[in-house]
Amino acid sequence: MFSVRRPSPCSERLRVLDVGSCYDPFSRYPDLDVTALDLHPATETVHQCDFLNLKVETNESSSQLSASNTVAMTNEASDNTVLQDITPQTPQIDQDSLDEPNKVERHEARVGAITSLPAMSFNVVIFCLFLEYIPVAEQRLRCCKIATELLKPEGILVIITPDSKYEGHNNFLYKAWQVALAELGLARIKYQKKEHFHGMVFRKGLCRQVWQQDSQRMLNEIQEKMTA
Numbered sequence: 001m002f003s004v005r006r007p008s009p010c011s012e013r014l015r016v017l018d019v020g021s022c023y024d025p026f027s028r029y030p031d032l033d034v035t036a037l038d039l040h041p042a043t044e045t046v047h048q049c050d051f052l053n054l055k056v057e058t059n060e061s062s063s064q065l066s067a068s069n070t071v072a073m074t075n076e077a078s079d080n081t082v083l084q085d086i087t088p089q090t091p092q093i094d095q096d097s098l099d100e101p102n103k104v105e106r107h108e109a110r111v112g113a114i115t116s117l118p119a120m121s122f123n124v125v126i127f128c129l130f131l132e133y134i135p136v137a138e139q140r141l142r143c144c145k146i147a148t149e150l151l152k153p154e155g156i157l158v159i160i161t162p163d164s165k166y167e168g169h170n171n172f173l174y175k176a177w178q179v180a181l182a183e184l185g186l187a188r189i190k191y192q193k194k195e196h197f198h199g200m201v202f203r204k205g206l207c208r209q210v211w212q213q214d215s216q217r218m219l220n221e222i223q224e225k226m227t228a
Contacts, residue, residue, distance in 0.1 A: 047114045052142060126160075160197055188200055
């Protein structure tokens with residue numbers, strides 16, 4: 001989808017949250033430790049999850065959960081700050097969902113539903129052909145806010161949405177995305193337009209206030225162009 005150079009081998013796999021995963025396509029890559037979510041999973045490796053209602057656990061609230069369903073987090077802001085391994089078994093599991101026949105109709109070995117995840121626990125959150133299924137703008141922004149809370153500092157949010165128009169046709173829309181997500185502390189670092197989709201990559205900054213100031217600057221530029 002994106003033309004990127006393959007990074008040098010690293011000691012740890014990137015922790016990836018694939019939202020709206022459907023059939024878990026990113027788990028095929030060995031460098032990625034993928035947690036796949038979908039409201040209606042297509043494979044047994046995908047967790048059932050209503051992302052709009054997902055609870056993001058902070059350090060304080062996570063400490064109240066059982067040890068088997070939590071991930072220990074450090075508070076040191078350094079390059080060595082790490083989380084213990086996040087496996088498909090570590091998020092909070094709604095055990096009742098395993099007993100409901102409609103949840104296991106398509107697969108006998110359905111994994112549990114996820115109702116919460118720890119804050120700052122992923123290097124990458126992916127919204128691939130996901131947001132266009134959410135009809136309300138406020139809900140789409142809420143999804144991005146949840147993703148921001150789940151990202152580690154300097155983690156990235158990847159958004160891929162359909163767009164069959166010629167390049168530049170929806171520039172105003174893409175600029176609006178940039179402004180809105182800057183308010184959340186996300187800076188757009190890459191944009192690519194293909195024939196039938198466009199992709200954007202946003203990085204979570206270390207200082208949210210900086211990107212909020214940049215958001216206001218971009219908004220002023222848009223308003224000036226509209227009134228010119």
